[in-house]
Amino acid sequence: MSATQTSGARYAWQDWLVRLSAVAALLVSGLIIVPFQPWFAQVPSLDMSWAFAMNVAVAEHMVFGKDVIFTFGPWASVYTTLYHPATDTIMLIGSAIIAAGLCAGFALLAFDRRPALLLLLPLAISESILRDTIFFAVPLVVLLATARLSCAEDHPNFLKLTPARATLFLVSVCGVSTLPLIKGSFAGLAFGELGCAILMLILARRITLAATSAIVAIVSLCIGWSASGQSLVNLPNFFTAQRPIISGYSEAMSVHGPFLEVGLWMLPAVVALWMFFVNSERGYRRLLPVLGLAFYLFVVFKAGFVRQDGHQRMSSTSLLFVALSLATMLRKREAVVLGCASIAIWISLELSMAQGSLKYIADRPLWSYAMTSDGLARRLTDPAYFGNEFTNGLMKVRQTEPVSGIEGTTDVYPTDLSMLFANDIPWLGRPILQSYSVYRPQLDQANADHLTGKSAPQNVLFSVGAIDDRLRALEDALSWGALLTNYSIVGQQGKFIQMKKTLPPRATSTTPLVDTDAKTNEPVVIPAHDGIVIARIHMRPTLLGQAVLMAYKLPQVYIELALTTGKTVRYRYIPEMGETGFVLSPLVASNDDFVAMAAGHDTASVKEIRLVSPSNLLWKKNIHVTLETLRMQPQADAQKLFSSTK
Structure with missing residues (x-):
């Protein structure tokens, strides 16, 4: 065998190994997102109170948007991960849909160019203490995947549409469209980015994919709403009832903190937006994806810094997802610069918050993997454990x-x-x-x-x-x-x-x-x-x-x-x-x-x-x-x- 043949075989083997590892990383990422090990009601608290109430509202078939007007929807357990016998199935299946949407989107972005980046995805997910960060990332990857699918064929970011990629894209669309069922305030980002993606596909003359995406989004939303015991007649009212809750949040719920944190977060956010702008297509094709990324950053900024009492973790951890997803589209040097800047600012913001320490950051992936493995083991070998813990939790609340x-x-x-x-x-x-x-x-x-x-x-x-x-x-x-x-x-x-x-x-x-x-x-x-x-x-x-x-x-x-x-x-x-x-x-x-x-x-x-x-x-x-x-x-x-x- 010649040296060239030997080198080619070695490269093919390494490429196969990297891609296999990337698939394993996607699988691990999906498993971490699904709360196999939920938490249980114990010491009464404000957050436990509304989380428990959301589960009871679903169990008692209360009408969301009428009987219950709150930030969250009938899939709230996907967010809270608080166990209740009536919502456990919704929590698991809903989380699996979100996990599939996120992983499918990242597979579209990275698999053809830089599959090794997917090895970092489980780490980013495990560092997301607040699950909002994970939910925010699903519309982001759909937007960026659409940008690649809509590129001209001579552009470096062009992604050829194949049946397999179209399927992955629609799985991601399904994940985005169900986000408002978890939290009504997700609707703005979800529908905004979906609308932007569909319009990009139309402008790129991918009419079939655009139409199919719209249909999948509507059908997924309706099926998810109905499956949670809600009547489709009440779905429009759910969104209209959310309006005063969402619009009044910034004034009523704001908590101020160091403005330095805002400035620090802005640095990699602006750099990311500029790099994406420079690497996007020229002309009108650049406008929609750049506006979509700007809107994502704006929503993430507001979510984290309006109530600056730990919520800024949503914004700081989102930098990791931005850097990771854009690294699949930027030149290598730019990707490294953005990644290093994002990690540095993320660590700085983490250390400035309560419980912030390097040990706390390092321990979080270990906790995530331990909870996932323990939860899976219990689901398979001791399903009665969850009912018993639920009963014990109620007893502790009753005693308190x-x-x-x-x-x-x-x-x-x-x-x-x-x-x-x-x-x-x-x-x-x-x-x-x-x-x-x-x-x-x-x-x-x-x-x-x-x-x-x-x-x-x-x-x-x-x-x-x-x-x-x-x-x-x-x-x-x-x-x-x-x-x-x-x-x-x-x-x-x-x-x-x-x-x-x-x-x-x-x-x-x-x-x-x-x-x-x-x-x-x-x-x-x-x-x-x-x-x-x-x-x-x-x-x-x-x-x-x-x-x-x-x-x-x-x-x-x-x-x-x-x-x-x-x-x-x-x-x-x-x-x-x-x-x-x-x-x-x-x-x-x-x-x-x-x-x-x-x-x-x-x-x-x-x-x-x-x-x-x-x-x-x-x-x-x-x-x-x-x-x-x-x-x-x-x-x-x-x-x-x-x-x-x-």
């Missing part, structure tokens, strides 16, 4: 938050729904099931209407609380009035006030107190009053502020309340939450304060307020304040409870 003596349907405010499920109490929840998410007027009204309508629960377990140090009365503001008039305090259950539905509703009367224009950063005096003061404050961002809010987030607003006791307190204030009418005086900062208010006692009257805005460029200085006095008959049981706690 025991409830007794409640008969009939019940809801819990503001968040801890898991206690109902663990104690086998029928849940009849409000549409927006977590009070911190009631941050737009229509959402506030929907929850209040629920309490006064025919579907109102017979009991309510209520606790005064709020996230992000918000003014407590802002969360489910209108519902406070409904609770005071339509329910009676009958006792306590641990840290909760127990309330029971009252018929007919308690009589009330209102008297106008103040209707005036005011300014931010200046005091507004509350006149002497006898009763509960309900406030409506109209405060809006400037045009520049609206643009900043759309692109990023606004500076936080605070409300300062001067009390008649001489004390001044300060809370986070969400302007839109203050428009419908919230309890301003007395200040209700605890359960005891709420009981005192229901008993007719004013324990902390407010004499003056001031809205503190750090920027009049972004928030309008002029505001409008409307106050009215609400009077109602004191509740007898509340008076007894108030006396016993004094």
